[in-house]
Amino acid sequence: MAPIVDGLARQYQGKVSVKNVNADTDPAAEKLGVKVVPTYIFLDSTGEVIERQDGGNPQALQQGFEKAAGR
Amino acid sequence: MQCPNCNAETSEMLTSCEWCGAPLVSVASSPGDAFTAPPPAGSMPPPSDASYPAHGAPVSQWPPPSAGDRPAPKPKKAWYLTPWPYAAALVIAVAVVGFLFMSGGAKGYPELVVGNQPTLLNVYTDT
Numbered sequence: 001m002a003p004i005v006d007g008l009a010r011q012y013q014g015k016v017s018v019k020n021v022n023a024d025t026d027p028a029a030e031k032l033g034v035k036v037v038p039t040y041i042f043l044d045s046t047g048e049v050i051e052r053q054d055g056g057n058p059q060a061l062q063q064g065f066e067k068a069a070g071r
Numbered sequence: 072m073q074c075p076n077c078n079a080e081t082s083e084m085l086t087s088c089e090w091c092g093a094p095l096v097s098v099a100s101s102p103g104d105a106f107t108a109p110p111p112a113g114s115m116p117p118p119s120d121a122s123y124p125a126h127g128a129p130v131s132q133w134p135p136p137s138a139g140d141r142p143a144p145k146p147k148k149a150w151y152l153t154p155w156p157y158a159a160a161l162v163i164a165v166a167v168v169g170f171l172f173m174s175g176g177a178k179g180y181p182e183l184v185v186g187n188q189p190t191l192l193n194v195y196t197d198t
Contacts, residue, residue: 005193017185023196028183034194041192047181050189068189 001038001056008065015069016042042068079129092127 009018023029023037032041035054042050042064051064072083076093087094150156184190 002195005191009191015188017188017190019183019185019190019192021183021192021194023194024198028180028192029194032180032192032194037194037196039192039194041194043180043184043190043192045184045188047179047184049179065191068191 001058001061004056004058004061005040008062012065012069016065040064044068090127090129 005018009016021028021032021034023034032039038056040053040061042052044050050068053060053064072081072095073079074081074088074091074093074095076088077091079088079090081088081090081095083095085095180192183192
């Protein structure tokens with residue numbers, strides 16, 4: 001999934017930022033309540049959760065980028 | 072004292088029997104005896120009064136009090152016809168919705184936003 005995420009990040013550069021969170025070392029992972037990896041959480045500019053996806057699904061990931069870019 | 076006519080017990084203060092109305096002959100009614108005090112003001116007329124409907128009849132035959140003597144009992148209103156249960160339910164509902172709204176609004180992560188724009192948090196593991 002990493003190449004797909006990188007490709008979508010370049011496609012939506014300037015509209016959607018990407019932040020990598022290491023579930024083993026980053027305390028933010030515990031704060032987010034992550035139980036499954038990979039998990040993709042889309043936040044709007046205020047930090048509100050737009051969408052949360054557990055597991056890798058390229059189509060759902062692209063739809064999430066489109067949804068976030070529209071905010 | 073006992074009435075000589077109907078043998079019922081009656082007050083010796085009266086000049087006639089309160090049950091049958093027959094005149095009573097008592098020691099107190101003799102000339103020169105003590106004056107019999109009139110009944111207190113506002114009291115009901117004694118049974119010896121001819122206008123009384125049960126004149127001359129014993130207590131067991133007195134007519135029951137009419138409906139006009141007592142005030143009619145007010146019918147109780149059913150609880151679902153009063154506004155208070157609905158007002159209480161409305162207050163509780165508003166409180167619950169408000170609590171859920173407030174608690175839902177606290178689930179943001181503004182500290183994880185990058186570049187003040189929508190952000191994807193890619194949670195991964197090295198293992």
